[in-house]
Amino acid sequence: MKARIIHWCIHVLDKEASIAFYERALGFHVAHEMGPDDGSWSNTYLVNDQSPFEIELTWNRGRTEPYANGGRDTHIAFAVDDMEAARKLHEDMGCIVFDNPRMGIYFIADPDGSWIEIIPGDFSFGE
Template structure:
């Protein structure tokens, strides 16, 4: 066995500042499917598990007054969250129809695939990458 036997990404955890706003964004705007939603009274926190296709899961957490995390494109740490789509142009148009500001579509110089970026309600950079 090489390495420690990692098989795939299990989940991606996101802490949001406004649970209802972020839940609407990830479920209603992006179309992710709720798997399980729980309220953890002892932490005054919601946890919403969201399915991304058949493989990955996003855990959306709420906490009272989470501290802001500075985000700069080239800072150390998580750079962005990327989703694969069949048609970047169509997805961009749909997001814009919902009032979400989306950057111009660009072409990856190495793969020649289309991609674009937008932000979630807390400013987390989200990428759409054409399959």
């Protein structure tokens, strides 16, 4: 069997704020959206030019309780080609929630509190 990751699904309270965050913070854009005609929920798929991976934003009308999408221990990581530019952008956005200078990585949080690890493009474990 061969398997590959195709998307990461997170639940969001404010779909537009989440789309804007992922566009600005990681360069993703809306590829497609699906949901019922009554608009009670939607799945919005975001992509970027760096990989075939998608972020799926699931939104449910009327939801007011925050979702438990995970935190520091449950996260996804993105490798960036320019760590300095990424850090400056994320500092300006005020979304850095944890910094690990010893490892050369840091974490940002989206509007719903989901943690995203930012690592240098040439990062390698154990070397």
